[in-house]
Amino acid sequence: MHFFIILLCLFLPVHSAVAAVDIALRGKDPVRLEDVYQQQGVPYIAIEDALSAVGLKGHWNSISHSFKIKTKYGWAEISPASGFMKIAGEYYPLKEKPRFIDGRLRVTDSFILNQLAQLTGRSIYFRNIDPDVDNAPVKQSSNLEKLFAFLLNKKTDKNSSLIRAVAIDPGHGGLDTGVIASTGYKEKQLNLEVAEKLAKQLKMKLGIPIYLSRDGDYELTLEQRLQSASREDVDLWILLHAQAAFSSELSGVTLFIREEEMTQNIPDKEVEEPVESDSLILAKNISSALQESAISVRGIYPSSRLSLGRGNLPTVQIELGFLSNPEELQKLQSSDYQDVIVQALYTGIRRYTQLSKEKIDGVK
Numbered sequence: 379m380h381f382f383i384i385l386l387c388l389f390l391p392v393h394s395a396v397a398a399v400d401i402a403l404r405g406k407d408p409v410r411l412e413d414v415y416q417q418q419g420v421p422y423i424a425i426e427d428a429l430s431a432v433g434l435k436g437h438w439n440s441i442s443h444s445f446k447i448k449t450k451y452g453w454a455e456i457s458p459a460s461g462f463m464k465i466a467g468e469y470y471p472l473k474e475k476p477r478f479i480d481g482r483l484r485v486t487d488s489f490i491l492n493q494l495a496q497l498t499g500r501s502i503y504f505r506n507i508d509p510d511v512d513n514a515p516v517k518q519s520s521n522l523e524k525l526f527a528f529l530l531n532k533k534t535d536k537n538s539s540l541i542r543a544v545a546i547d548p549g550h551g552g553l554d555t556g557v558i559a560s561t562g563y564k565e566k567q568l569n570l571e572v573a574e575k576l577a578k579q580l581k582m583k584l585g586i587p588i589y590l591s592r593d594g595d596y597e598l599t600l601e602q603r604l605q606s607a608s609r610e611d612v613d614l615w616i617l618l619h620a621q622a623a624f625s626s627e628l629s630g631v632t633l634f635i636r637e638e639e640m641t642q643n644i645p646d647k648e649v650e651e652p653v654e655s656d657s658l659i660l661a662k663n664i665s666s667a668l669q670e671s672a673i674s675v676r677g678i679y680p681s682s683r684l685s686l687g688r689g690n691l692p693t694v695q696i697e698l699g700f701l702s703n704p705e706e707l708q709k710l711q712s713s714d715y716q717d718v719i720v721q722a723l724y725t726g727i728r729r730y731t732q733l734s735k736e737k738i739d740g741v742k
């Protein structure tokens with residue numbers, strides 16, 4: 379019997395060498411959390427546990443591959459692939475990236491004391507029971523994390539946040555000229571020029587295959603047009619067009635997505651978080667990138683014509699501008715202006731694919 383007690387005593391220190399923390403909103407009773415991993419004094423606490431300790435709620439969103447936290451400022455979003463917290467379209471840097479350890483997304487003490495305190499609007503009491511414990515697994519390389527994120531996405535069979543290939547459809551071609559400007563400049567030519575420039579940017583900078591539905595001035599059947607977009611590895615479809623109107627006043631870029639993807643639920647207190655469609659998220663990213671480049675955007679609208687093709691494929695049709703507006707026509711014909719548009723389209727697509735820190739880099 380004594381032997382067992384001695385044994386027990388020998389083992390006790392080992393068992394107590396588990397990372398644990400106390401968390402509380404200032405003035406409330408602290409909650410002891412024991413599902414904690416620690417590395418070099420940095421504790422990693424499961425985000426759900428931390429939230430419930432301070433009276434917040436949130437959940438994992440397998441489409442955006444991020445954890446969403448419900449706050450009075452809107453949804454705050456963190457992701458294991460990003461060193462930023464996104465809230466209301468803005469990105470805030472985190473001291474440490476969230477990590478997946480033992481099947482749960484975890485944040486550090488710095489996140490709890492800074493970001494969570496800000497989100498609750500109250501100061502937070504935090505105590506690390508034993509900062510010397512080191513029980514976290516070796517940190518994965520960022521490449522492995524990316525791969526993990528990618529596989530996790532694929533497993534959910536939802537649109538991944540990393541894209542494998544892009545299909546671009548320059549509208550019209552051949553006898554089908556599209557809109558013709560008063561100068562004789564044809565929409566089909568603009569669409570192709572922009573498509574080729576965009577393809578080059580995406581290929582060069584994202585290093586993924588880009589499929590154009592046409593690479594010259596020829597007509598396509600509907601089937602041929604859909605061919606590039608229906609390839610198995612295509613995760614994104616961009617259709618390029620230009621407009622004309624009776625009024626020569628109208629100008630600016632217009633974005634279209636499928637009708638059924640427009641529905642953007644308003645977050646309700648009791649209802650499950652609304653999920654924006656990938657096409658809408660993509661269109662929003664493109665829209666804001668264009669606006670940042672001082673290109674006016676008329677808005678994001680539903681299009682019934684876009685229901686063709688793979689229904690779940692994130693798709694945006696971009697009307698590059700009005701060939702009926704003399705000023706805009708002149709711009710659209712210039713290679714410099716096309717480059718500005720292409721750069722903005724590329725930026726929007728990249729942000730959509732990465733949901734990452736570029737925005738804040740651009741601000742710096």
Ligand SMILES: [Zn+2]
Pocket residue numbers: 549550556557565618619620
């Ligand atoms: Zn067109």
